[in-house]
Amino acid sequence: MPSFLEVRRGFCMKNIYAIGVGLIGGSLAIDIKTHNPDVVIHGISRKDATLNTALALGLIDKKATLDDIEHADLVIVSIPVDATVKLLPTLLDKVSDDGLVVDAGSTKAAICKVVENHPKRRNFLAMHPIAGTEHSGPTAAIAGLFKGKTNIVCEVEKTTFKLQEKALQLFTDIGMRIRYMNPEEHDRHIAYVSHLSHISAFMLGKTVIDKEKNERDIFDMAGSGFASTVRLAKSSPEMWTPIFKQNKSNVIETLEEYINNLTRFKALMQDDDFEAIFDEMKNTNHIKDILNGII
Numbered sequence: 001m002p003s004f005l006e007v008r009r010g011f012c013m014k015n016i017y018a019i020g021v022g023l024i025g026g027s028l029a030i031d032i033k034t035h036n037p038d039v040v041i042h043g044i045s046r047k048d049a050t051l052n053t054a055l056a057l058g059l060i061d062k063k064a065t066l067d068d069i070e071h072a073d074l075v076i077v078s079i080p081v082d083a084t085v086k087l088l089p090t091l092l093d094k095v096s097d098d099g100l101v102v103d104a105g106s107t108k109a110a111i112c113k114v115v116e117n118h119p120k121r122r123n124f125l126a127m128h129p130i131a132g133t134e135h136s137g138p139t140a141a142i143a144g145l146f147k148g149k150t151n152i153v154c155e156v157e158k159t160t161f162k163l164q165e166k167a168l169q170l171f172t173d174i175g176m177r178i179r180y181m182n183p184e185e186h187d188r189h190i191a192y193v194s195h196l197s198h199i200s201a202f203m204l205g206k207t208v209i210d211k212e213k214n215e216r217d218i219f220d221m222a223g224s225g226f227a228s229t230v231r232l233a234k235s236s237p238e239m240w241t242p243i244f245k246q247n248k249s250n251v252i253e254t255l256e257e258y259i260n261n262l263t264r265f266k267a268l269m270q271d272d273d274f275e276a277i278f279d280e281m282k283n284t285n286h287i288k289d290i291l292n293g294i295i
């Protein structure tokens, strides 16, 4: 029997099933295991090779399959968001009455919608850990990825209180701040601060590659400014295409505003209005104050 303190601290989540053992699933597994050495992390993935890598790297303790989900205290789903939407109802069918399913997907409206009327909706918690890198797969998993980062939790009131309490304790223990939002609000805001950044990095990379593909030497001139701005263009298309698809209307709105700003900048250049260009940049320097303490 776990002690009262163990229950309070979420340690009674002994069997944790990680569905998806890439950057996010693998990194969560590392941190949860570090803080709770007694838990057993069971890994589930499409490809056996991925699971073998996760096992060899020590991200998971055991390989498992979807048929084992009934034994789970906690299931963490960290696979592309279209796959999450397809799999979630089945997972809720399979999980025990005391088990909790959480997802780490970068969109929240479609994911919350697909389970809204599921009889076990109270065994699901929707979240989005705002942490990551441009790398993917089990080899990208790193310790401490979530320390000091925000975990956005949606529709918390729809999850059984004792399950949400255990899960939130687990994520707080690995260093995360919890913030609550509704799924639509999450998707609207994240389109600006994450999805648009990825599109602009992909298109910056494309612009330079298209222009410079026959001049490899030019990349010797690419300083840290280019490297840091284009970093996100290394991200996985398998993960990002379903995100853009699920958040299409918000993403299009951000793109319209971004394209307007680029068009205005171009017009100022064409008009030799460098005073206005200076002011545009000066006003945008305010981003330093906004981001101070965040990154």
Ligand code: NAP
Pocket: 019, 020, 021, 022, 023, 024, 025, 045, 046, 047, 048, 050, 051, 077, 078, 079, 080, 081, 083, 084, 104, 105, 106, 107, 128, 129, 130, 131, 132, 133, 134, 135, 136, 137, 138, 140, 236, 238, 239, 243
């Ligand atoms: P990842 O490193 O590419 O790992 C994806 C995992 O999902 C792998 O284990 C892969 O296993 C599996 N997978 C891929 N396609 C699948 C499919 N169609 N059906 C079932 N499984 C599939 O991706 P990640 O960065 O960890 O992202 C996982 C989730 O976290 C996504 O929902 C993403 O939106 C969210 N997220 C990402 C970030 C970020 O910065 N990367 C941040 C926060 C949240 P196999 O090799 O066996 O296919």
